[in-house]
Amino acid sequence: MYKLKDWIDTNKLDWSMLSLNPNAIHILSKNMDKINWYWLSINPNAIHLLEKNLDKIDLYMLSRNPNAINLLEKNNDKINWNGLSENPNAMMLLEKNNHKINWSMLSLNPNAIHLLEKNYDKINWACLSSNPNAIHLLEKI
Secondary structure, three states: OOOOOOOOOHHHOOHHHHHHOHHHHHHHHOOHHHOOHHHHOOOOOOHHHHHOOOOOOOHHHHHHOOOOHHHHHHOHHHOOHHHHHHOOOOHHHHHHOHHHOOHHHHHHOOOOHHHHHOOHHHOOHHHHOOOOOOHHHHHHO
C-alpha cells in the first residue's frame, strides 16, 4: 500500500489524474469527495469503489475497464457497447451480443482478431491499422 509523505500538500494534487492511477486507490478511498468518477471508472484497481457507487460512474469508461467484466455482467443495463467493443477482456460478452458490437471499436481490440476474421465486411480498416495483433490481416489486403 502506498502512503503520501507528510510534507505533501494534498491541495496541490491533481485528483483527476490521481483517480486514473491504479496505485492511488488507498488515497482515493480516504478522499471520496475528490474523486473524478470519469477517470476512476477506467481504473483497473477501483472495482470495489465503483461497485459501491454505480450512480457516479461513467458507463463508457467502465465498459472499457478490463477488470470490470464481472461488474458489467451483473449490471447489463450499464454496458456501453461502444466502450465494451474496445475492451480486451470482454470477448465472451461481445460474442454473446454480436448484434451490439461497435465494429470500429472492435477493430482496435487486440483480442478480437478471431471475430474480425469472420466479419471482414464489418472491419474498420483505419482502426484495424493500429491494432498490434492485426498485422497478418493487413498483410492480406
